[in-house]
Amino acid sequence: MPDGAAPVLDVKGLKTVFQTRSGKIHAVNDVSFDLRPGELLGVVGESGSGKSVTMMSLIGLLPSPPADVCAGQVLFGGRDLLKTDADALRGIRGKRIGFVFQDPMTSLNPVFNVGFQICEPLRKHMGLSKAAARNRAVELLELVGIPDARRRLDDYPHQFSGGMRQRVMIAIALACDPEVLIADEPTTALDVTIQAQILELVKDLREKLGMAIIWITHDLGVIAGIADRVIVMYAGQVVEQAPVQELFSNPQHPYTRSLLKTIPSVSGDRAPRLQVIEGQPPIQMKAPDACPFLPRCAHGFDRCAAENPARLAVGQGHDVACFWDPATGGPRHV
Amino acid sequence: MSTPRKLVEVRDLKMHFPIRGGLLRRIVGAVKAVDGVTFDILEGETLGLVGESGCGKSTCGRALLRLYEVSGGSILIEGADIAEASPEELRRMRPKMQMVFQDPQASLNPRMTVARIIGEPLLEHTSLSKAEREERVYELMDQVGLNRAFANRYPDAFSGGQRQRIGIARALALNPRFIVCDEPIAALDVSIQAQVVNLLEDLQDKLGLTYLFISHDLSMVRHIADRVAVMYLGKIVELAPREPLYSAPLHPYTQALLSAVPDPDPAIAARRQRTILTGDVPSPANPPKGCNFCTRCPQVMDICRSVDPEFREVAPGRFAACHLLDDTVSASGHGPGRGAQDQKTNQQGSMT
Numbered sequence: 135m136p137d138g139a140a141p142v143l144d145v146k147g148l149k150t151v152f153q154t155r156s157g158k159i160h161a162v163n164d165v166s167f168d169l170r171p172g173e174l175l176g177v178v179g180e181s182g183s184g185k186s187v188t189m190m191s192l193i194g195l196l197p198s199p200p201a202d203v204c205a206g207q208v209l210f211g212g213r214d215l216l217k218t219d220a221d222a223l224r225g226i227r228g229k230r231i232g233f234v235f236q237d238p239m240t241s242l243n244p245v246f247n248v249g250f251q252i253c254e255p256l257r258k259h260m261g262l263s264k265a266a267a268r269n270r271a272v273e274l275l276e277l278v279g280i281p282d283a284r285r286r287l288d289d290y291p292h293q294f295s296g297g298m299r300q301r302v303m304i305a306i307a308l309a310c311d312p313e314v315l316i317a318d319e320p321t322t323a324l325d326v327t328i329q330a331q332i333l334e335l336v337k338d339l340r341e342k343l344g345m346a347i348i349w350i351t352h353d354l355g356v357i358a359g360i361a362d363r364v365i366v367m368y369a370g371q372v373v374e375q376a377p378v379q380e381l382f383s384n385p386q387h388p389y390t391r392s393l394l395k396t397i398p399s400v401s402g403d404r405a406p407r408l409q410v411i412e413g414q415p416p417i418q419m420k421a422p423d424a425c426p427f428l429p430r431c432a433h434g435f436d437r438c439a440a441e442n443p444a445r446l447a448v449g450q451g452h453d454v455a456c457f458w459d460p461a462t463g464g465p466r467h468v
Numbered sequence: 469m470s471t472p473r474k475l476v477e478v479r480d481l482k483m484h485f486p487i488r489g490g491l492l493r494r495i496v497g498a499v500k501a502v503d504g505v506t507f508d509i510l511e512g513e514t515l516g517l518v519g520e521s522g523c524g525k526s527t528c529g530r531a532l533l534r535l536y537e538v539s540g541g542s543i544l545i546e547g548a549d550i551a552e553a554s555p556e557e558l559r560r561m562r563p564k565m566q567m568v569f570q571d572p573q574a575s576l577n578p579r580m581t582v583a584r585i586i587g588e589p590l591l592e593h594t595s596l597s598k599a600e601r602e603e604r605v606y607e608l609m610d611q612v613g614l615n616r617a618f619a620n621r622y623p624d625a626f627s628g629g630q631r632q633r634i635g636i637a638r639a640l641a642l643n644p645r646f647i648v649c650d651e652p653i654a655a656l657d658v659s660i661q662a663q664v665v666n667l668l669e670d671l672q673d674k675l676g677l678t679y680l681f682i683s684h685d686l687s688m689v690r691h692i693a694d695r696v697a698v699m700y701l702g703k704i705v706e707l708a709p710r711e712p713l714y715s716a717p718l719h720p721y722t723q724a725l726l727s728a729v730p731d732p733d734p735a736i737a738a739r740r741q742r743t744i745l746t747g748d749v750p751s752p753a754n755p756p757k758g759c760n761f762c763t764r765c766p767q768v769m770d771i772c773r774s775v776d777p778e779f780r781e782v783a784p785g786r787f788a789a790c791h792l793l794d795d796t797v798s799a800s801g802h803g804p805g806r807g808a809q810d811q812k813t814n815q816q817g818s819m820t
Contacts, residue, residue, distance in 0.1 A: 180657040295748040325520035325684065327745045330728035334744055352658055355687075355730030359737040378734050396662040398691040400714055400729045401736060407669070408662040408691060414627050415657070 141168035141209075142346045143192075143314055148206035150184075150191045150370075153199055160418040161187045163370040165206075166445075169314065174340065174347045176361030176378065178354060178393075182415055184370035185350045189316050192216075193231055194223045210314075229259040232307030234300070236319035241303060242291040248275075248302050249287030255309045274305040277342075279335060297328035301335070308343070318350045333360055354397060358382060363451065366390050369416050369426035372445065376452040386454040388431050425456070433458040435465065475546060475646055475678050476509035476532070482540035483524070483531045487753060499753045501527040503702035504541070506779060507787075509646070514672065514679040516693030516710075518686055518725075522749060523699040526570075529648045529682045533565050534558060545646065563593050563642035570651035572631030576623040582609075582634055583619040589641040608637040612667060629660035636667065646678045653688065665692055686729050690714050695785075698722045701760040702752050704779060707787040718788045721761050759791065767792060 150162035162184045169175050179185045190196045192208040192215060208215040211230065215223065227233075235241040243251060252274060253267040262270060268287065275283035278301040291299055300320060307315055317336075321329040337360060340347065351357060357364055357378065364381045366374040366389065374387040385391045395409040413430040425431070425438040437457050445453045446466070459466040483502035486495045501524045509515045519525045531538050534550050543551045545565060553561060566589075569575035576585055587605045590596055596604065606616050612633040623631055632652060639647055649668065653661040665688065671677060683689050689696055690710060697707040698721065706719040717723045724743040731737045745764045750756055756763050762772040771791050779789035 180659060297748060325749075326686070326728040327520060327724060328748070329730075330742060330744050331746075333730070334742075353730065354658075354732040355737075358732050358734040359730045382732070382734050393659060394732065396659055397732050398687040399731055399733070400687045400690055400726055401731060402733065404690060408666055410662045410666055411659040412663070414629065414660060 139170050141170050143169040143348075144207075144209040145188075145192055146207040146209070148188060148191060148203070148208065150187055150196070150201060150203045152201055157419050160421055161201075161370050162191060163418065163422055165367075165370070165372055167365050167372060167375065169346050169348060171346055172340075172344050173362045174349055174360055176357040176364040177348060177350045177367060178352060178357055178364060179367035180352055180415055182417070183367040185367050186318050187370075188367070189318060189348065189350060193227055193233075193316075194218075194220065195227075225259070228255045228307075228312075229310040230312055231314045231316060232310070232312035234303045234307045234315070234317040234320045237323050239291065239296075239299060242299060244291055247288050247290050248294070252287070252302070252306050252309060255306065259310045270309070271305075274309055275302070277308070277339070278302070278305045279331075280305075295328075296324055297331060300324060300328075300332055304332075304335070304339075308339070311343070312345060314346050314348070316348045316350075319352070320349075321356065322351065322353070329356070336360065354382075354394065355399070366393075369418055369422070371422070371426065371442075371455065373427065373456070374452075374454045375445070376449070380449065380452050384449070384452075386448055386452070386460060387427075387456050388433050388458060388460075389427050391460065392432075431458075433463075437465065472510040472512060474508045475511040476680075477544040478505060478507050478509075478532065478541070479544075480541040481505050481528065481531060481538060481543060481551075483527050483536055484539040497753055499751075500702050500755060501752055502531060503752075503755070505699070505702075505704045507697055507704060507707055509678055509680060510695075511645075511678055512672075512676055513694040514681050514692055516689035516696040517680060517682045517699060518684065518689050518696060519699035520684060520725075520749060522752065524702045524752065525682045525684075525699050526650050528699070529567070529650050529680055532680065533567055533648055535567075563589070564644055565646045565648070566639035566642070566644040568632070568635050568639050568647060568649045568652045570654050572628060572635050572655065573623075575635055576631060578623055581620050581622055582614070582626075585623070585634060586637045586641055589638060593642055604641070605637075608640055611640065611671070612637045627660075628656050629663055632656065632664050633667065636664075636671070640671065640675070643675070644677070646680075648680045648682070650682045651684070652681075654683065654685070661688065668692070686726060698725065701749060701755055703760055703789065704787070705761065705789050709785055712786060718782065718786065718793060719761075719790050720765050720767050720792065724764075724766070759789075 146166050148162055148165040152159040152161055165188050177185045191203045203216060206216060249271055252271040256262045256267040256270055271287055272283045275286060280286055280298060280301055294302060321332050324332065349361060361378045363377050365372050368389050374390050385394055392409060392411045396411060398408065411430055416426055422442045425443055428434045428438045443455045443457050445455045447453045457466055481502055482504055484498040484500050487497040487499060488494065489496040505528060517525045530536055532543055538551050542549050548561065550561060583605050586608055587601050590601045590604060605619065609616050609619065614630065614633050623634065653664050656664060669692065672679065681689060681692055693710055695709050696713045697704045700721050706722045717726055724745045727743045731740065743766060747764050750763055758774045759772040759777050762768050765772065769791060777789045777791045779787060782788050782793045
């Protein structure tokens with residue numbers, strides 16, 4: 135995709151805190167990224183790294199309180215979504231930005247048949263008649279590869295298998311031809327052979343529909359297979375961003391580097407022992423004033439404790455938030 | 469080194485759960501969760517048991533320790549049949565075999581301190597004094613890398629990885645020979661999984677443990693297992709040493725399963741030929757006639773829809789259940805003509 139193209143979605147300096155009884159949790163800390171037309175942006179990180187909260191913050195899906203999206207800008211279609219009122223936002227969600235969540239069982243309503251659930255956005259957002267919406271729903275189910283689509287419209291979610299439910303979710307998300315699709319761990323609850331089916335489907339749909347996709351996952355294998363560009367999140371921050379080939383062949387951040395080494399693969403060399411990242415991800419009870427990865431980092435030095443590194447360009451479309459330089463094994467000279 | 473001893477011998481193990489229906493709650497059918505599996509686990513090895521959800525791998529692991537009353541078959545652990553053992557005999561056998569569960573949150577009592585959780589098996593099965601028990605609990609905590617100072621805390625004060633360490637310490641308390649690890653890392657974050665797997669490997673080296681490692685994560689099983697069994701819909705479709713299984717899988721299901729695993733390398737991912745299976749796994753309450761995999765198999769033949777393939781040794785140490793392999797084995801054993809003929813007679817025999 136052309137580098138110069140104006141982004142569909144531009145997120146700048148996003149911050150989200152949760153007010154809890156034991157204090158403020160800084161879940162998203164100054165996150166910036168953009169999404170370009172037609173690309174698939176992978177977002178990786180462990181649980182608690184803030185990847186889901188980031189996405190929910192930018193389209194106003196977090197209940198407030200306890201959540202407070204306290205800073206930043208989310209530019210989409212010429213306006214700032216954070217300054218958009220709830221009504222207008224409702225007109226964008228589901229219409230221009232579609233969503234697929236991790237667990238298709240809990241995100242579908244068990245008491246309505248899937249036909250109703252697919253038609254709902256079509257009638258609300260597109261103003262289609264009942265019959266027209268139903269026809270479009272059949273088209274959508276066929277698009278996502280559900281056999282015998284017309285008859286299955288009257289089935290309830292529990293009559294579908296996990297993989298088929300996820301296809302229904304994708305059909306709902308695609309209903310209004312969104313410009314952006316946000317998929318939050320859409321295949322994590324599925325078996326590998328079903329996951330492979332969904333990944334093929336998404337690749338196929340991208341070619342057909344050409345929308346931009348944000349794909350959240352903790353599975354680097356999935357990312358390697360489908361993403362164009364990747365951002366790596368840790369403790370509510372983007373620690374590295376790179377084109378997918380570059381990230382896997384030339385990772386810069388110590389977290390990305392060790393993450394890539396900790397995962398075994400089904401092909402390639404088999405290491406006699408897995409590399410370990412000692413310790414565990416932090417819970418941010420205060421705004422970060424040092425590198426959040428420092429306690430688990432093998433390369434940290436005094437500067438990492440004194441300030442939180444800003445993201446620094448290290449290559450074409452590649453930036454990293456780290457003071458350490460893997461090329462020299464010493465501090466990065468800025 | 470001499471040939472390793474068989475520690476566990478499972479023969480034609482069946483675990484059927486009744487389906488009740490109607491007014492009188494009569495048995496109207498059965499979920500054949502495990503339907504005739506046969507395998508050995510050698511002393512000191514790790515046998516990986518892989519498959520998709522619902523294939524019966526966890527049920528198999530639990531039945532092995534007789535956490536269920538099995539429906540059929542035998543399970544010999546060090547020569548003693550656990551499937552037939554009386555409750556008293558079973559109780560005496562328990563210390564030898566232990567289990568590590570998937571969900572460290574659900575398998576630890578939230579109202580018991582770590583020391584009590586780890587010490588409970590000791591209280592139940594040994595006559596150690598209080599001081600001795602305490603000493604052993606500390607020793608176990610050291611062994612699994614838990615800080616002794618936390619002995620009096622409750623499970624909710626620990627992270628997922630640490631809780632799994634508590635579960636492992638409890639399993640180790642009675643010096644078992646054999647541990648069934650049921651998806652021990654599935655609930656953990658990627659960076660924590662490696663910590664737990666390395667711990668399990670260290671303990672195996674140190675204590676000479678034998679593991680049945682149940683997992684849906686094929687790449688992790690490739691890392692930890694010596695031999696791997698692949699289950700599909702209640703049956704083992706293929707069992708082989710690790711390297712040949714991953715480099716040259718024989719069964720079409722194993723091939724499809726391996727090709728579905730995403731590779732964490734974009735270059736390999738782009739190059740790879742994928743076999744995408746269509747459809748879903750059939751219900752174990754109503755498995756298809758013939759081979760269980762015939763509804764999704766990309767290479768299905770007529771015979772597969774009528775005759776259930778036998779699970780047998782198709783090459784030294786390699787077992788599989790597939791009609792596609794009928795030819796190849798006969799070819800290497802008796803010459804090609806004979807093999808084709810055999811298959812034909814089989815087919816005819818079953819048709820009539």
